[in-house]
Amino acid sequence: xxxxxxxxxxxxxxxxxxxxxxxxxxxxxxxxxxxxxxxxxxxxxxxxxxxxxxxxxxxxxxxxxxxxxxxxxxxxxxxxxxxxxxxxxxxxxxxxxxxxxxxxxxxxxxxxxxxxxxxxxxxxxxxxxxxxxxxxxxxxxxxxxxxxxxxxxxxxxxxxxxxxxxxxxxxxxxxxxxxxxxxxxxxxxxxxxxxxxxxxxxxxxxxxxxxxxxxxxxxxxxxxxxxxxxxxxxxxxxxxxxxxxxxxxxxxxxxxxxxxxxxxxxxxxxxxxxxxxxxxxxxxxxxxxxxxxxxxxxxxxxxxxxxxxxxxxxxxxxxxxxxxxxxxxxxxxxxxxxxxxxxxxxxxxxxxxxxxxxxxxxxxxxxxxxxxxxxxxxxxxxxxxxxxxxxxxxxxxxxxxxxxxxxxxxxxxxxxxxxxxxxxxxxxxxxxxxxxxxxxxxxxxxxxxxxxxxxxxxxxxxxxxxxxxxxxxxxxxxxxx
Numbered sequence: 001x002x003x004x005x006x007x008x009x010x011x012x013x014x015x016x017x018x019x020x021x022x023x024x025x026x027x028x029x030x031x032x033x034x035x036x037x038x039x040x041x042x043x044x045x046x047x048x049x050x051x052x053x054x055x056x057x058x059x060x061x062x063x064x065x066x067x068x069x070x071x072x073x074x075x076x077x078x079x080x081x082x083x084x085x086x087x088x089x090x091x092x093x094x095x096x097x098x099x100x101x102x103x104x105x106x107x108x109x110x111x112x113x114x115x116x117x118x119x120x121x122x123x124x125x126x127x128x129x130x131x132x133x134x135x136x137x138x139x140x141x142x143x144x145x146x147x148x149x150x151x152x153x154x155x156x157x158x159x160x161x162x163x164x165x166x167x168x169x170x171x172x173x174x175x176x177x178x179x180x181x182x183x184x185x186x187x188x189x190x191x192x193x194x195x196x197x198x199x200x201x202x203x204x205x206x207x208x209x210x211x212x213x214x215x216x217x218x219x220x221x222x223x224x225x226x227x228x229x230x231x232x233x234x235x236x237x238x239x240x241x242x243x244x245x246x247x248x249x250x251x252x253x254x255x256x257x258x259x260x261x262x263x264x265x266x267x268x269x270x271x272x273x274x275x276x277x278x279x280x281x282x283x284x285x286x287x288x289x290x291x292x293x294x295x296x297x298x299x300x301x302x303x304x305x306x307x308x309x310x311x312x313x314x315x316x317x318x319x320x321x322x323x324x325x326x327x328x329x330x331x332x333x334x335x336x337x338x339x340x341x342x343x344x345x346x347x348x349x350x351x352x353x354x355x356x357x358x359x360x361x362x363x364x365x366x367x368x369x370x371x372x373x374x375x376x377x378x379x380x381x382x383x384x385x386x387x388x389x390x391x392x393x394x395x396x397x398x399x400x401x402x403x404x405x406x407x408x409x410x411x412x413x414x415x416x417x418x419x420x421x422x423x424x425x426x427x428x429x430x431x432x433x434x435x436x437x438x439x440x441x442x443x444x445x446x447x448x449x450x451x452x453x454x455x456x457x458x459x460x461x462x463x464x465x466x467x468x469x470x471x472x473x474x475x476x477x478x479x480x481x
Contacts, residue, residue: 020140021046022055024148037064038077041150045119045141052137053119055145059170060111062094070094081113084174084257087247090479096172097476100244104261105172112151112173117142117235121184138235139269146173146239146265168262175236177256179228187224194221215293230276233258237275240264246475248280249412255280295332302327303339303355307346321354328358335365344377349395352377356403363403370412374405378420378456392448394455401455408458410465418456419466425449 026041038058045053058081065073070093074085088097095107105111119138145151153169183191198218233241241258248255306320334340334355340362343351352373356363364372371379377396401407410416415423 017140019048020137020144021049022141022144022148024145024150026150035073035077037061037073043141043145043148045137047123047137052123053141054116055114055118055141056116057112057114057145059151060094060113062110063108065094068092080115080176084113084176087254087257088174088259090477092479095477095479098244098246098259099475099477100242100246101172101259101261102477104263109153109171110169112170114142114173114175116181117175117232118181124182139238142235142239143265143269146170146262152262170262172259172261173241173265175241175258177229177233177236177258179225179232182228182231187228191221194218229256234272234275236260237278238270238272240267240270242278243280244475295327295330296337299324299327299332299334299339300337300342303337303342303351307343307348307351309346312350317350317354320351324354324358334359334362338365338367340365340373341367341371341376344373344396344400345380347377347380347393347396349399352396352399356399360403363400364406364409372405372409372411372417374400374407374409374417374456375411375415375420378417379424381421381424381452392452394448394452397452397455407456408460410463414463414465416456416458416463416466418453418458418462421452421456422462422466 022043022045024041024043026039038060041057041059043055043057044051045055058077060074060081062070068091070089071082071085071091075082085094089095090097093107094111096102096105098105117138119135119141123135123137151168151170180188180191194214194217197214201214236258239260241260241264243255243257244259247257302323312320328334340352340355340359343355362373366372367376374397377400380396381392381394405417407417411420413419
Protein backbone atom coordinates (compact mmCIF):
# COMPACT_ATOMS: atom_id res chain seq x y z
CA UNK A 1 0.00 0.00 0.00
CA UNK A 2 1.38 3.44 -0.94
CA UNK A 3 2.67 5.81 1.74
CA UNK A 4 0.74 8.60 0.01
CA UNK A 5 -2.64 7.01 0.60
CA UNK A 6 -5.33 9.52 1.58
CA UNK A 7 -7.89 9.25 4.36
CA UNK A 8 -10.61 8.32 1.86
CA UNK A 9 -10.32 4.65 2.62
CA UNK A 10 -9.95 5.03 6.38
CA UNK A 11 -13.54 4.34 7.33
CA UNK A 12 -13.14 0.67 8.12
CA UNK A 13 -11.47 0.18 11.49
CA UNK A 14 -11.30 -3.58 11.21
CA UNK A 15 -9.32 -3.51 7.95
CA UNK A 16 -7.06 -0.52 8.49
CA UNK A 17 -6.41 -0.41 12.22
CA UNK A 18 -2.90 -1.87 11.80
CA UNK A 19 -1.88 0.88 9.36
CA UNK A 20 -2.25 3.58 12.01
CA UNK A 21 0.32 3.73 14.80
CA UNK A 22 1.36 6.16 17.54
CA UNK A 23 4.92 6.66 18.70
CA UNK A 24 4.94 8.00 22.26
CA UNK A 25 7.74 10.13 23.69
CA UNK A 26 8.09 11.19 27.31
CA UNK A 27 10.97 12.79 29.18
CA UNK A 28 10.56 13.18 32.93
CA UNK A 29 14.05 14.63 33.35
CA UNK A 30 13.42 17.59 31.04
CA UNK A 31 10.25 18.58 32.81
CA UNK A 32 9.74 21.15 35.54
CA UNK A 33 11.65 20.04 38.64
CA UNK A 34 9.22 22.00 40.83
CA UNK A 35 6.27 19.98 39.48
CA UNK A 36 7.42 16.34 39.68
CA UNK A 37 3.85 15.02 39.56
CA UNK A 38 3.44 16.21 35.96
CA UNK A 39 4.86 14.36 32.95
CA UNK A 40 4.44 15.68 29.44
CA UNK A 41 4.01 13.13 26.66
CA UNK A 42 3.96 13.62 22.92
CA UNK A 43 2.87 11.13 20.30
CA UNK A 44 3.39 11.10 16.54
CA UNK A 45 0.44 9.72 14.59
CA UNK A 46 1.67 7.63 11.68
CA UNK A 47 -0.14 6.18 8.70
CA UNK A 48 1.93 3.50 6.96
CA UNK A 49 4.95 4.97 8.80
CA UNK A 50 4.23 8.48 7.50
CA UNK A 51 3.59 11.15 10.16
CA UNK A 52 0.09 12.56 9.69
CA UNK A 53 -0.61 14.17 13.06
CA UNK A 54 0.32 14.51 16.70
CA UNK A 55 -1.06 14.25 20.21
CA UNK A 56 0.10 16.21 23.24
CA UNK A 57 -0.95 15.25 26.76
CA UNK A 58 0.01 15.65 30.40
CA UNK A 59 -0.06 12.89 33.02
CA UNK A 60 -0.73 13.92 36.61
CA UNK A 61 0.39 11.52 39.34
CA UNK A 62 -1.87 12.28 42.28
CA UNK A 63 0.24 10.17 44.64
CA UNK A 64 3.13 12.63 44.22
CA UNK A 65 1.08 15.63 45.37
CA UNK A 66 0.85 16.43 49.08
CA UNK A 67 -2.54 16.34 50.78
CA UNK A 68 -4.53 19.57 50.26
CA UNK A 69 -2.08 20.71 47.54
CA UNK A 70 -3.79 19.18 44.48
CA UNK A 71 -5.47 22.35 43.18
CA UNK A 72 -2.44 24.47 44.05
CA UNK A 73 -0.27 22.27 41.85
CA UNK A 74 -2.77 22.35 38.97
CA UNK A 75 -2.90 26.12 39.27
CA UNK A 76 0.89 26.33 39.08
CA UNK A 77 0.92 24.16 35.96
CA UNK A 78 -1.55 25.85 33.57
CA UNK A 79 -4.85 27.72 33.24
CA UNK A 80 -6.45 24.69 31.59
CA UNK A 81 -5.49 22.23 34.32
CA UNK A 82 -6.76 24.46 37.14
CA UNK A 83 -10.03 25.06 35.26
CA UNK A 84 -10.60 21.31 34.95
CA UNK A 85 -9.28 20.73 38.48
CA UNK A 86 -11.58 23.17 40.24
CA UNK A 87 -14.56 21.89 38.31
CA UNK A 88 -14.02 18.14 38.45
CA UNK A 89 -11.81 17.28 41.46
CA UNK A 90 -11.88 17.76 45.19
CA UNK A 91 -8.85 19.56 46.55
CA UNK A 92 -7.70 17.29 49.36
CA UNK A 93 -6.66 14.12 47.50
CA UNK A 94 -7.57 14.90 43.91
CA UNK A 95 -10.54 12.54 43.85
CA UNK A 96 -13.11 12.95 41.10
CA UNK A 97 -16.23 14.97 41.90
CA UNK A 98 -18.19 13.26 39.12
CA UNK A 99 -20.53 10.45 40.13
CA UNK A 100 -20.22 9.13 36.56
CA UNK A 101 -16.51 8.43 37.11
CA UNK A 102 -16.54 7.48 40.79
CA UNK A 103 -16.47 3.70 40.29
CA UNK A 104 -13.55 3.76 37.86
CA UNK A 105 -11.23 6.67 38.68
CA UNK A 106 -8.86 5.76 41.54
CA UNK A 107 -7.20 8.60 43.42
CA UNK A 108 -3.99 6.59 43.74
CA UNK A 109 -3.67 6.33 39.96
CA UNK A 110 -2.99 9.02 37.38
CA UNK A 111 -5.17 11.31 35.31
CA UNK A 112 -4.44 12.50 31.78
CA UNK A 113 -5.22 15.89 30.29
CA UNK A 114 -5.10 15.69 26.50
CA UNK A 115 -4.05 19.10 25.21
CA UNK A 116 -3.94 18.51 21.46
CA UNK A 117 -5.15 15.90 18.99
CA UNK A 118 -4.24 17.18 15.55
CA UNK A 119 -4.54 15.25 12.30
CA UNK A 120 -3.22 16.71 9.04
CA UNK A 121 -5.98 18.18 6.91
CA UNK A 122 -5.48 15.63 4.13
CA UNK A 123 -6.21 12.78 6.54
CA UNK A 124 -9.01 14.37 8.49
CA UNK A 125 -11.91 13.69 6.13
CA UNK A 126 -12.57 11.31 3.31
CA UNK A 127 -12.99 12.13 -0.35
CA UNK A 128 -15.60 11.22 -2.92
CA UNK A 129 -18.44 9.28 -1.30
CA UNK A 130 -16.80 9.74 2.11
CA UNK A 131 -16.25 13.52 1.85
CA UNK A 132 -18.86 14.35 4.48
CA UNK A 133 -17.42 11.87 7.00
CA UNK A 134 -14.53 12.33 9.38
CA UNK A 135 -11.88 9.68 8.83
CA UNK A 136 -10.97 7.05 11.38
CA UNK A 137 -7.39 8.27 11.71
CA UNK A 138 -7.89 10.54 14.75
CA UNK A 139 -10.18 8.12 16.58
CA UNK A 140 -7.87 5.14 16.08
CA UNK A 141 -4.77 7.14 17.04
CA UNK A 142 -6.45 8.30 20.25
CA UNK A 143 -7.46 4.74 21.07
CA UNK A 144 -3.89 3.55 20.60
CA UNK A 145 -2.57 6.28 22.88
CA UNK A 146 -5.12 5.42 25.57
CA UNK A 147 -4.04 1.76 25.35
CA UNK A 148 -0.32 2.43 25.11
CA UNK A 149 1.69 0.64 27.85
CA UNK A 150 2.91 3.95 29.28
CA UNK A 151 -0.71 5.08 29.77
CA UNK A 152 -2.39 1.76 30.44
CA UNK A 153 0.18 0.58 32.97
CA UNK A 154 1.28 -2.75 31.51
CA UNK A 155 4.66 -4.44 31.41
CA UNK A 156 7.45 -2.23 32.77
CA UNK A 157 4.98 0.61 33.30
CA UNK A 158 2.62 -1.43 35.47
CA UNK A 159 0.97 0.41 38.32
CA UNK A 160 0.31 -2.66 40.42
CA UNK A 161 -1.60 -5.91 40.19
CA UNK A 162 -4.95 -6.73 41.69
CA UNK A 163 -6.24 -10.27 41.51
CA UNK A 164 -3.70 -11.11 38.84
CA UNK A 165 -4.79 -8.23 36.58
CA UNK A 166 -2.82 -5.07 35.90
CA UNK A 167 -4.60 -1.99 37.14
CA UNK A 168 -4.46 0.91 34.67
CA UNK A 169 -1.88 3.57 35.40
CA UNK A 170 -4.24 6.27 34.05
CA UNK A 171 -7.84 5.86 35.17
CA UNK A 172 -9.46 9.01 33.76
CA UNK A 173 -8.80 11.44 30.91
CA UNK A 174 -10.02 14.90 29.95
CA UNK A 175 -10.09 17.02 26.80
CA UNK A 176 -11.18 20.59 26.06
CA UNK A 177 -12.85 20.70 22.64
CA UNK A 178 -11.17 23.16 20.26
CA UNK A 179 -13.01 23.93 16.99
CA UNK A 180 -9.78 25.35 15.55
CA UNK A 181 -8.28 21.84 15.48
CA UNK A 182 -10.89 20.85 12.87
CA UNK A 183 -10.34 23.88 10.61
CA UNK A 184 -8.75 23.63 7.19
CA UNK A 185 -5.75 25.89 6.57
CA UNK A 186 -7.96 28.19 4.53
CA UNK A 187 -10.56 28.36 7.29
CA UNK A 188 -7.87 29.06 9.85
CA UNK A 189 -6.61 32.05 7.82
CA UNK A 190 -10.14 33.36 7.27
CA UNK A 191 -11.00 32.94 10.95
CA UNK A 192 -7.91 34.86 12.09
CA UNK A 193 -8.65 37.63 9.59
CA UNK A 194 -12.30 37.89 10.62
CA UNK A 195 -11.42 37.81 14.34
CA UNK A 196 -8.93 40.64 13.77
CA UNK A 197 -11.57 42.73 12.00
CA UNK A 198 -14.06 42.03 14.78
CA UNK A 199 -11.52 43.10 17.36
CA UNK A 200 -10.84 46.32 15.44
CA UNK A 201 -14.58 47.00 15.16
CA UNK A 202 -14.85 46.50 18.91
CA UNK A 203 -12.04 49.03 19.46
CA UNK A 204 -9.88 46.23 20.84
CA UNK A 205 -11.71 46.34 24.17
CA UNK A 206 -15.19 45.02 23.43
CA UNK A 207 -16.77 48.48 23.74
CA UNK A 208 -17.43 48.97 20.05
CA UNK A 209 -19.98 47.12 17.95
CA UNK A 210 -20.31 44.79 14.98
CA UNK A 211 -22.73 45.71 12.23
CA UNK A 212 -23.59 45.20 8.59
CA UNK A 213 -21.61 42.69 6.55
CA UNK A 214 -19.14 42.03 9.39
CA UNK A 215 -21.96 41.09 11.76
CA UNK A 216 -23.42 38.70 9.17
CA UNK A 217 -19.99 37.14 8.63
CA UNK A 218 -19.47 36.73 12.37
CA UNK A 219 -22.89 35.07 12.69
CA UNK A 220 -21.97 32.59 9.96
CA UNK A 221 -18.72 31.82 11.76
CA UNK A 222 -20.59 31.15 14.99
CA UNK A 223 -22.63 28.50 13.19
CA UNK A 224 -19.54 27.06 11.54
CA UNK A 225 -17.78 26.85 14.90
CA UNK A 226 -20.64 24.68 16.16
CA UNK A 227 -19.93 22.20 13.36
CA UNK A 228 -16.16 22.35 13.82
CA UNK A 229 -16.47 21.78 17.56
CA UNK A 230 -18.56 18.74 16.89
CA UNK A 231 -15.99 17.43 14.39
CA UNK A 232 -13.19 17.85 16.93
CA UNK A 233 -15.28 16.13 19.61
CA UNK A 234 -16.17 13.21 17.30
CA UNK A 235 -12.88 11.33 17.68
CA UNK A 236 -13.23 11.50 21.47
CA UNK A 237 -16.91 10.54 21.49
CA UNK A 238 -16.03 7.47 19.48
CA UNK A 239 -13.62 6.46 22.27
CA UNK A 240 -16.24 6.67 25.01
CA UNK A 241 -15.68 10.28 26.09
CA UNK A 242 -18.77 12.24 27.02
CA UNK A 243 -20.04 15.56 28.29
CA UNK A 244 -21.31 15.15 31.86
CA UNK A 245 -24.41 17.24 32.54
CA UNK A 246 -23.27 17.85 36.12
CA UNK A 247 -20.71 20.42 35.01
CA UNK A 248 -21.91 21.24 31.48
CA UNK A 249 -25.18 22.73 32.73
CA UNK A 250 -23.33 25.17 34.98
CA UNK A 251 -22.07 27.29 32.09
CA UNK A 252 -21.80 27.26 28.30
CA UNK A 253 -18.01 27.21 28.38
CA UNK A 254 -17.98 24.05 30.51
CA UNK A 255 -19.65 22.30 27.58
CA UNK A 256 -16.23 22.15 25.90
CA UNK A 257 -14.93 19.60 28.43
CA UNK A 258 -15.18 15.89 27.60
CA UNK A 259 -14.36 13.18 30.15
CA UNK A 260 -13.90 9.41 30.28
CA UNK A 261 -12.56 6.65 32.51
CA UNK A 262 -10.54 3.61 31.43
CA UNK A 263 -13.77 1.61 31.55
CA UNK A 264 -15.36 3.95 29.00
CA UNK A 265 -12.51 3.93 26.49
CA UNK A 266 -12.09 0.19 27.03
CA UNK A 267 -15.32 -0.44 25.13
CA UNK A 268 -15.43 -1.03 21.34
CA UNK A 269 -14.96 2.03 19.14
CA UNK A 270 -18.28 3.83 18.62
CA UNK A 271 -19.46 4.31 15.02
CA UNK A 272 -19.46 7.70 13.29
CA UNK A 273 -23.25 7.65 13.27
CA UNK A 274 -23.59 6.95 17.00
CA UNK A 275 -21.02 9.61 17.84
CA UNK A 276 -22.85 12.13 15.65
CA UNK A 277 -26.15 11.35 17.38
CA UNK A 278 -24.79 12.04 20.89
CA UNK A 279 -26.65 14.97 22.43
CA UNK A 280 -25.07 17.85 24.36
CA UNK A 281 -26.79 20.00 26.96
CA UNK A 282 -24.32 22.71 25.88
CA UNK A 283 -22.73 22.48 22.41
CA UNK A 284 -18.92 22.27 22.69
CA UNK A 285 -18.10 25.20 20.41
CA UNK A 286 -17.56 28.03 22.90
CA UNK A 287 -15.25 30.23 20.87
CA UNK A 288 -17.41 33.30 20.97
CA UNK A 289 -16.55 36.05 18.51
CA UNK A 290 -19.97 37.70 18.34
CA UNK A 291 -20.76 40.38 20.90
CA UNK A 292 -24.38 40.92 22.04
CA UNK A 293 -26.33 42.07 19.01
CA UNK A 294 -28.02 45.35 18.20
CA UNK A 295 -29.00 48.02 20.68
CA UNK A 296 -29.32 45.45 23.48
CA UNK A 297 -25.70 44.53 22.93
CA UNK A 298 -24.67 48.18 22.99
CA UNK A 299 -26.47 48.72 26.28
CA UNK A 300 -24.91 45.65 27.88
CA UNK A 301 -21.41 46.59 26.75
CA UNK A 302 -21.91 50.18 27.87
CA UNK A 303 -22.94 49.18 31.40
CA UNK A 304 -20.12 46.61 31.62
CA UNK A 305 -17.63 49.29 30.59
CA UNK A 306 -18.91 51.72 33.21
CA UNK A 307 -18.77 49.20 36.07
CA UNK A 308 -15.04 49.65 36.47
CA UNK A 309 -14.97 50.60 40.14
CA UNK A 310 -14.14 54.26 39.50
CA UNK A 311 -15.99 56.99 41.47
CA UNK A 312 -19.41 58.00 40.18
CA UNK A 313 -20.01 61.71 40.69
CA UNK A 314 -23.08 63.70 39.67
CA UNK A 315 -21.72 64.73 36.27
CA UNK A 316 -20.63 61.19 35.32
CA UNK A 317 -23.97 59.77 36.43
CA UNK A 318 -25.79 62.35 34.31
CA UNK A 319 -23.71 61.41 31.25
CA UNK A 320 -24.37 57.71 31.83
CA UNK A 321 -28.09 58.33 32.26
CA UNK A 322 -28.26 60.27 28.98
CA UNK A 323 -26.58 57.39 27.08
CA UNK A 324 -28.85 54.76 28.66
CA UNK A 325 -31.95 56.75 27.72
CA UNK A 326 -30.63 57.22 24.18
CA UNK A 327 -30.17 53.49 23.71
CA UNK A 328 -33.59 52.72 25.17
CA UNK A 329 -35.15 55.26 22.81
CA UNK A 330 -33.47 53.45 19.91
CA UNK A 331 -35.02 50.12 20.96
CA UNK A 332 -32.72 48.64 23.60
CA UNK A 333 -34.20 46.79 26.58
CA UNK A 334 -32.70 46.50 30.04
CA UNK A 335 -34.28 43.06 30.48
CA UNK A 336 -33.25 41.62 27.09
CA UNK A 337 -29.73 43.01 27.32
CA UNK A 338 -29.15 41.64 30.85
CA UNK A 339 -27.57 45.02 31.67
CA UNK A 340 -29.13 44.86 35.15
CA UNK A 341 -27.54 41.46 35.70
CA UNK A 342 -24.17 42.95 34.75
CA UNK A 343 -24.56 45.80 37.22
CA UNK A 344 -25.64 43.40 39.99
CA UNK A 345 -22.64 41.15 39.35
CA UNK A 346 -20.35 44.13 39.93
CA UNK A 347 -22.27 45.28 43.02
CA UNK A 348 -22.71 48.64 41.27
CA UNK A 349 -25.51 50.19 43.31
CA UNK A 350 -25.74 53.45 41.33
CA UNK A 351 -26.20 51.63 38.03
CA UNK A 352 -28.67 49.16 39.52
CA UNK A 353 -30.73 52.09 40.77
CA UNK A 354 -30.63 53.82 37.37
CA UNK A 355 -31.61 50.71 35.40
CA UNK A 356 -34.48 49.89 37.74
CA UNK A 357 -35.84 53.42 37.34
CA UNK A 358 -35.80 53.37 33.54
CA UNK A 359 -37.22 49.82 33.24
CA UNK A 360 -38.74 48.55 36.52
CA UNK A 361 -39.98 45.28 34.96
CA UNK A 362 -36.38 44.17 34.37
CA UNK A 363 -36.08 43.33 38.06
CA UNK A 364 -37.34 39.78 37.41
CA UNK A 365 -35.73 39.19 34.02
CA UNK A 366 -33.77 36.00 33.31
CA UNK A 367 -30.33 35.76 31.77
CA UNK A 368 -29.17 32.95 29.43
CA UNK A 369 -28.38 30.74 32.43
CA UNK A 370 -31.83 31.17 33.90
CA UNK A 371 -30.77 33.50 36.72
CA UNK A 372 -32.53 36.64 37.92
CA UNK A 373 -30.74 39.86 38.96
CA UNK A 374 -31.39 38.92 42.59
CA UNK A 375 -29.59 35.58 42.17
CA UNK A 376 -26.68 37.35 40.48
CA UNK A 377 -26.50 39.92 43.27
CA UNK A 378 -26.42 37.15 45.88
CA UNK A 379 -23.62 35.42 44.00
CA UNK A 380 -21.64 38.66 44.02
CA UNK A 381 -21.46 38.88 47.80
CA UNK A 382 -19.06 35.91 47.92
CA UNK A 383 -16.00 37.99 47.08
CA UNK A 384 -16.90 40.51 49.78
CA UNK A 385 -17.67 37.88 52.41
CA UNK A 386 -14.37 36.10 51.86
CA UNK A 387 -12.39 39.22 52.68
CA UNK A 388 -14.27 40.71 55.63
CA UNK A 389 -15.27 39.52 59.05
CA UNK A 390 -18.16 41.93 59.58
CA UNK A 391 -21.58 42.49 58.02
CA UNK A 392 -22.41 41.47 54.45
CA UNK A 393 -22.99 44.33 52.01
CA UNK A 394 -26.62 43.89 50.95
CA UNK A 395 -27.34 47.32 49.43
CA UNK A 396 -27.87 45.98 45.91
CA UNK A 397 -29.97 43.08 47.21
CA UNK A 398 -32.07 45.51 49.26
CA UNK A 399 -32.58 47.75 46.23
CA UNK A 400 -33.80 44.82 44.13
CA UNK A 401 -36.20 43.65 46.85
CA UNK A 402 -37.57 47.17 47.20
CA UNK A 403 -38.14 47.22 43.44
CA UNK A 404 -40.21 44.04 43.61
CA UNK A 405 -37.75 41.22 43.03
CA UNK A 406 -39.65 37.91 43.26
CA UNK A 407 -37.93 35.68 45.82
CA UNK A 408 -39.90 32.63 44.62
CA UNK A 409 -38.38 32.51 41.13
CA UNK A 410 -36.04 29.56 40.48
CA UNK A 411 -33.13 28.96 38.11
CA UNK A 412 -32.51 25.93 35.90
CA UNK A 413 -31.38 23.99 38.97
CA UNK A 414 -34.69 24.84 40.73
CA UNK A 415 -32.87 27.04 43.26
CA UNK A 416 -34.15 30.39 44.46
CA UNK A 417 -31.91 33.31 45.44
CA UNK A 418 -32.02 31.87 48.98
CA UNK A 419 -30.59 28.61 47.64
CA UNK A 420 -27.80 30.51 45.92
CA UNK A 421 -26.82 32.00 49.28
CA UNK A 422 -26.93 28.59 50.98
CA UNK A 423 -24.72 27.23 48.20
CA UNK A 424 -22.16 30.00 48.77
CA UNK A 425 -21.98 29.23 52.48
CA UNK A 426 -21.78 25.49 51.93
CA UNK A 427 -19.11 25.76 49.21
CA UNK A 428 -16.98 28.06 51.35
CA UNK A 429 -17.18 25.79 54.39
CA UNK A 430 -16.39 22.66 52.34
CA UNK A 431 -13.45 24.44 50.73
CA UNK A 432 -12.03 25.43 54.11
CA UNK A 433 -12.58 21.91 55.43
CA UNK A 434 -10.73 20.30 52.52
CA UNK A 435 -7.86 22.79 52.72
CA UNK A 436 -7.39 22.91 56.49
CA UNK A 437 -9.08 19.77 57.79
CA UNK A 438 -11.04 22.02 60.20
CA UNK A 439 -14.65 23.08 60.05
CA UNK A 440 -14.85 26.88 59.83
CA UNK A 441 -17.93 29.07 59.88
CA UNK A 442 -18.67 31.39 56.96
CA UNK A 443 -16.57 34.55 57.24
CA UNK A 444 -19.32 36.98 58.16
CA UNK A 445 -21.15 37.68 61.42
CA UNK A 446 -23.89 35.27 62.40
CA UNK A 447 -26.29 38.19 62.65
CA UNK A 448 -25.71 39.36 59.06
CA UNK A 449 -25.97 35.79 57.70
CA UNK A 450 -29.24 35.20 59.56
CA UNK A 451 -30.62 38.55 58.41
CA UNK A 452 -29.84 37.87 54.77
CA UNK A 453 -31.37 34.40 54.95
CA UNK A 454 -34.55 35.96 56.26
CA UNK A 455 -34.58 38.61 53.51
CA UNK A 456 -34.17 36.02 50.76
CA UNK A 457 -36.57 33.36 52.03
CA UNK A 458 -39.47 32.86 49.61
CA UNK A 459 -43.02 33.02 51.03
CA UNK A 460 -43.49 29.28 50.42
CA UNK A 461 -40.14 28.42 51.98
CA UNK A 462 -37.05 26.88 50.38
CA UNK A 463 -37.16 24.38 47.52
CA UNK A 464 -35.54 20.95 47.86
CA UNK A 465 -32.59 22.28 45.87
CA UNK A 466 -32.29 25.24 48.23
CA UNK A 467 -32.05 22.93 51.23
CA UNK A 468 -29.24 20.87 49.75
CA UNK A 469 -27.37 23.83 48.31
CA UNK A 470 -27.40 22.23 44.87
CA UNK A 471 -29.70 20.56 42.38
CA UNK A 472 -30.90 17.15 43.64
CA UNK A 473 -28.92 14.27 42.14
CA UNK A 474 -26.64 16.86 40.56
CA UNK A 475 -24.05 14.29 39.57
CA UNK A 476 -21.44 15.74 41.90
CA UNK A 477 -20.00 13.83 44.88
CA UNK A 478 -19.69 15.44 48.30
CA UNK A 479 -16.86 13.92 50.30
CA UNK A 480 -16.82 13.75 54.07
CA UNK A 481 -13.46 14.48 55.73
